[in-house]
Amino acid sequence: MLKLKGLSKTYSKGHVKAVDNINLEVKSGEIFGFLGPNGAGKTTTIKMIVGLLKPDSGNVFIDGIDVWENPLEAKKKISFVPDTPEVYDKLKGIEYLNFIADIYEIPKDIRQKRIEKYLDIFELKDAIGNVIGSYSHGMKQKLVLISALIHEPELFILDEPMVGLDPKSSFKLKEIMRQRCNEGKTVFFSTHVLDVAEKLCDRIAIINKGKIIALGTMDELRNSAGNNESLEKIFLELTDNE
Amino acid sequence: MNRILALIKMDINNTYGLSAIRYNLKSKKEKWKLILIPVLILSLLPSYYIIVFSIYNLYGVFLNMGQKSMFLLYGILITQLILFFTGLLYVLSKYYFSNDMNILIPLPLKPKEIITAKFVSLMIYEYLTLLPIILPFVITYGIRGSEGLLYCIYSLIILLFIPVIPLSLASIIIMAFMKFTNIKGKKDLVRIIGYFIMIVLLLAFQLKVQSIAGKSLLNEDDFMYKLITDSNLFVKRLGVVFPPSMWAAISLTNYLNITGFLYVLLFMGISILAFVIMSLLSERVFLDGLIGNLEVSTSRKSEKLRASDFSKSYPVYLSLGLKEIKVLLRTPVYLFNSVIGVVLIPIIILMSMAMEGTNVSQEIKMLIGGNYHLLNLIGIGYVTFLGIMNCVGCTTFSREGKNMWLHRTMPIDIKDQIFGRVLSSLFVQLIGIVTLLGCLAYMGLINVQSIFWITLLGLLGSISMTELGMIVDIYRPMLDWDNPQKPMKQNLNVLISMGIGSIYVLAVGFLAYKLLDMMDVAFIYGILAAIFVISSYVFFKILNRLIKRQFESLE
Secondary structure, rough: EEEEEEEEEEEEOOOOEEEEEEEEEOOOEEEEEEEEOOOOOOOHHHHHHHOOOOOEEEEEEEEOOOOOOHHHHHHHHHEEEOOOOOOOOOOOOHHHHHHHHHHHHOOOHHHHHHHHHOOOOOHHHHHOOOOOOHHHHHHHHHHHHHHHOOOHHHHHHHOOOOOOOHHHHHHHHHHHHHHHHHHHOOEEEEEOOOHHHHHHHHEEEEOOOOOEEEEEOOOHHHHOOOOOOHHHHHHHHHHHOO | OHHHHHHHHHHHHHOOOOOHHHOOOOOOOHHHHHHHHHHHHHHHHHHHHHHHHHHHHHHHHHHHOOOOHHHHHHHHHHHHHHHHHHHHHHHHHHHHHHHHHHOOOOOOOOHHHHHHHHHHHHHHHHHHHHHHHHHHHHHHHHHHHOOOOHHHHHHHHHHHHHHHHHHHHHHHHHHHHHHHHOOOHHHHHHHHHHHHHHHHHHHHHHHHHHHEEEHHHHHOOOOHHEEEEEEEEHHHHHHHHEEEEEEEEHHHHOOOOOHHHHHHHHHHHHHHHHHHHHHHHHHHHHHHHHHHHHOOOOOOOOOOOOOHOOOOOOOOHHHHHHHHHHHHOHHHHHHHHHHHHHHHHHHHHHHHHHHOOOHHHHHHHHOOOOOHHHHHHHHHHHHHHHHHHHHOOOOOOHHHHHHHHHHHHHOOOOHOOOOHHHHHHHHHHHHHHHHHHHHHOOOOOHHHHHHHHHHHHHHHHHHHHHHHHHHHHHHHOOOOOOOOHHHHHHHHHHHHHHHHHHHHHHHHHHHHHHHOOOOOOHHHHHHHHHHHHHHHHHHHHHHHEEEHHHHHHHH
């Protein structure tokens, strides 16, 4: 579903390698966790996947479509939830959702059904008629999540999705992610919450200083670490050694 | 005092992005962009030269009348009135709508410390606006009158103090306005309507005073005698419009005697007094207007979601255009600059004519001699120029700010981006056209043909103007801002677009003027339509490529 081929990005005239020749393949029906310390290159990689940052070299393929060659077709298959939910403060929640539904050309009856479903799940129904400026950080985050789910994307990409969510919403989001994978769709997300990654992800990649230093299922990571350690210990050992 | 200095330093750094510029200078691409700015400003110099040249000649006119002090009053008055009226808007957004208030209010700072810092930062910004206007007057007077060193010193003092009174007045009015309009519920609506009425009333007052002063001067029995004997006659009579300007003008023209000295003292003293009053007042009223402003009203009982809340599926460009219009109408600063702007200009012109008292529409009718086409062509030119003056196109991407990620990650075709954004500008233009036609109808200068041609060709011209603005804006979008005023009023893209736009309108206008004697006006309309359509198409093609490139390469 998602394939990164020799992806690289440098900053400061090539002095800082934010992402260094990453190769990665995420299969359909997989929940893929992308871990790494602050400044490791997680967000840079995600931005290159969703079209916010042009790679210096390498390719991003979504369902075989090159994101930078054929952006419109590729973007129709994905949706992206950024780490900070920046949305139009002056629009009402429902106006924003209608706007997003228009962009993905979703007919009225379907959009109504889907929006109502996700508003119920995230308990945002009572606030959806208010302007977004009146929302808390968590509510904005939920709104962006709903807007990203309206068109039922093949590939759901999230950057630190649990930040700012209350425990109940966080739990529901995890359920949605799992359910999507059961339907054969794909989820790719970055996180600092190692517990979530350990319990939820089918496969995990750990990135440090722009390079992938570990990749595999939880069992594979444990085996390569040589014992039955938690993800937290594996993570700390790997990122400290670098 | 140290706290105020720290605040001023921070505010200036933040407002002008000094640290960001320093950081950007490290990148080669950004360096090029920075070099481009002075080049673009230089390109505006030819039209500026024409203005300076006319100012230089104006001196001669007043010299011949023996009223050369009036020349200075003219310059100072224009500057101070512009400072006052633009100040109303700047103060409103800087004091009440900037996001840094969320950080400053919880800090142990007095309101007057915050206001003083913001005032100084605003003053520095206003110098950038006022110096290009006032300097030609002061320098011309100095050179042509061979004034001495003392004149230079007096000029420096006057220039330094010139924004203080207009800005203090604007601050006092806005602070009072915000305190009294801080009504729960429909606050935004009350403020938008209130602001509009306030501007119209202040302008009407100004124009009325000017008109009364002008008439009473001419009606004086011994006018000619006084004109010869009193070289400050004009200044004293017409200066009542805004007395501080009069004091400044008199002090500069009498710098060699005690009168000049006393007037410069008066000008400085009243400036300082105005600032002190403003600052003391801020301590009492500023927070009252602000605190409610930070809260966003929510309906207590949110209504149940109805089927009608789910809109039927709109085409992407229409949905994007509607979103633009909603944000434009609901953000006060955007509304003041775009919609209110296009409504105010014809109304101000109408008002100033009405205040004159003479039957201006009759005079215009005689002037055009029943040839309404001339009026139509001027109307078309005006509407076309509004296409860039309404600031919608040339700030459309900048206004997205931090929401830009949305447009770059969603599958929106570039042509939909262009159509939607042009549509929102045309919406504002339509309001401008209706106001213009309304004003013309009020003066009895309208017929069905005028309505047709001004609307049709005005809208066509507006499309190319909006696209032109969009080209400038996407080339260097200002996305990193904390105050919605920034992408609208502190955005160089607006100035650059206006510069290029005015050249376009002047060129097309000149062509139409030349063709007037050569062919039937119907052909001229046809030629104008062709020019607008072709340039819209060419700009569209350029935009298409530029947006694609920028959406990919922005970081």
